[in-house]
Every structure is written in C-alpha cells, then in structure tokens.
Amino acid sequence: MTEITEGPAGEAAIPEDAMRRLAEMRPGQPGALFTSDLSVNEFLLVREAGFRPLGLVLGSSIYHVGIQVGRWSQNMELTTLSQAMYHARELAMTRMEAEADALGADGIVGVRLEVEFKEFGNDIAEFIAVGTAVKADEAGQWRNNRQQPFTSDLSGQDFWTLIQAGYAPLGMVMGSCVYHVAHQGALRAMGNVGRNVELPKYTEALYDARELAMSRMQAEAEQLAAEGIVGVQLLSLGHRWGGHTTEFFAIGTAVRPLRADHTIAKPQLVLPLTDS
Numbered sequence: 001m002t003e004i005t006e007g008p009a010g011e012a013a014i015p016e017d018a019m020r021r022l023a024e025m026r027p028g029q030p031g032a033l034f035t036s037d038l039s040v041n042e043f044l045l046v047r048e049a050g051f052r053p054l055g056l057v058l059g060s061s062i063y064h065v066g067i068q069v070g071r072w073s074q075n076m077e078l079t080t081l082s083q084a085m086y087h088a089r090e091l092a093m094t095r096m097e098a099e100a101d102a103l104g105a106d107g108i109v110g111v112r113l114e115v116e117f118k119e120f121g122n123d124i125a126e127f128i129a130v131g132t133a134v135k136a137d138e139a140g141q142w143r144n145n146r147q148q149p150f151t152s153d154l155s156g157q158d159f160w161t162l163i164q165a166g167y168a169p170l171g172m173v174m175g176s177c178v179y180h181v182a183h184q185g186a187l188r189a190m191g192n193v194g195r196n197v198e199l200p201k202y203t204e205a206l207y208d209a210r211e212l213a214m215s216r217m218q219a220e221a222e223q224l225a226a227e228g229i230v231g232v233q234l235l236s237l238g239h240r241w242g243g244h245t246t247e248f249f250a251i252g253t254a255v256r257p258l259r260a261d262h263t264i265a266k267p268q269l270v271l272p273l274t275d276s
Contacts, residue, residue, distance in 0.1 A: 042156020059095030105133035107150035175216025179209035226254035
C-alpha cells in the first residue's frame with residue numbers, strides 16, 4: 001500500500017512507490033530510461049531546444065470540496081469553493097514539482113492540470129498535475145526565483161519557439177473564481193420572451209468572475225518577477241454545481257527574457273528572384 005507522509009510544511013511528501021520509480025529513472029545510472037507524455041515531434045523539438053527528458057512526473061490530490069450556497073437573487077463569489085479549487089490544484093502542482101526536484105530537473109514541460117469529480121461522492125474530486133521533467137544540456141539559471149523547477153503547459157513546438165526567441169518559462173500561473181450568477185425573476189424573464197435584449201445582471205456577473213480569475217493569475221506572475229504570460233486559457237467549468245454556479249479558471253505560462261538586454265531579431269525580408 002502506498003503511504004503519503006507529511007512534509008516539513010504540512011504538505012504531503014512524495015509517496016514511497018513514487019520514490020522507488022523516480023530512483024530507477026535517476027540520470028547517470030546504468031540502464032536508466034526516461035518516460036514522457038510528449039509526442040514524437042514534441043520530444044525531438046524539446047531535445048533541439050537543448051533539454052533532455054528525465055521522466056514523467058505527477059502530483060495528485062483527492063479533495064473534499066465544501067458546500068457554499070449563493071443567494072438566489074444576488075451575484076456573488078463563493079469564496080469557500082474558490083479557495084478549495086485553488087488549494088487542491090496547488091497541492092497537485094507542488095507534488096509534481098517535488099518529483100521533478102527529486103530527479104534534479106530544471107523544469108517540467110507539457111504540463112496537464114485536470115479535475116475529475118468521483119462517483120464515490122458528489123463533493124469529492126481528484127486534482128491531477130502531470131508533465132515531463134527535463135534537464136538542460138548546458139548549465140544555466142533555469143529555475144525560478146523560488147528555486148523551483150519551472151513548469152510550462154506549452155506544447156513542445158511552442159516551448160522550442162520560446163527558447164529560440166530568447167525567453168525562458170518561469171512557471172504555470174493560475175487564478176480561480178467560483179461564482180454564483182443571480183437568478184432572473186419570472187416576470188422579467190417573461191418580459192424578455194421574443195426580444196433581443198442584453199441581460200445586464202448576467203453580463204456583470206460573468207465579467208466580474210473572469211476579471212477576478214485573471215487578476216489572481218497576474219498576481220502569481222508578478223510574484224515570479226515575470227515579464228508576461230503566454231498561452232493563456234480562460235475556462236468556464238460547471239463541474240457539478242448546477243447552472244447558476246460556475247468556476248472561471250485562468251491559466252498560462254509566465255516567462256522572462258534570458259538576458260536583460262534581449263531583443264527579438266526582426267525577420268529579414270527575402271525578395272523573389274526575377275528575370276532582368
């Protein structure tokens with residue numbers, strides 16, 4: 001049976017079975033091999049970018065998401081649920097990073113962050129983070145300002161392009177907001193039948209919820225001293241809360257230039273040859 005022990009900060013450490021798997025993948029050991037969820041094209045481009053895969057790393061957290069009920073006629077964030085969804089993902093990400101650190105990795109590429117509500121409880125979900133740990137061929141400062149391996153959800157192609165352009169990933173940044181959208185009264189709903197009309201209360205709710213998620217993602221990037229965030233996705237996830245409660249989730253990869261004086265070279269215009 002796999003046992004998860006408590007780490008120094010109260011977070012779960014790497015399970016024993018995972019430690020044995022990682023020990024077999026340690027680079028430099030005779031017969032060591034890597035595992036990866038990268039496609040063949042992505043694997044080759046990551047190698048071309050100067051990184052070699054060390055192994056597949058993952059983190060998991062099965063989390064009981066608490067209950068919070070929104071007021072029927074009021075737009076409001078459900079802060080208890082927002083905190084639960086964020087904390088559970090952070091646990092999964094932290095454990096994935098710990099596995100990469102145990103391999104001596106510089107970073108993790110192709111990260112997938114998934115949520116799956118389980119059949120053994122409507123309020124129980126598994127949060128999973130998985131990616132491929134990589135090590136740079138040449139020594140350099142690839143870890144972020146927290147001295148953790150970088151994380152990136154960019155594809156292998158986009159990762160190669162980023163490195164070629166003189167930028168480095170710092171980490172995946174995210175923001176979550178679970179929001180209750182007010183119900184519309186019966187009389188107002190009937191008055192809109194057959195009409196083209198904006199629903200200001202709904203517009204305001206969805207706008208506000210997305211802004212909260214985006215601002216929290218940007219705050220994480222600022223903590224990493226990033227220049228910007230690329231590959232941003234802004235998702236609307238209903239989960240199992242019903243039609244008037246939705247999670248708005250923003251996620252992307254924070255990046256920085258490899259040199260302070262870095263500029264992206266302008267492409268040269270090549271004119272076609274013509275007969276004189």
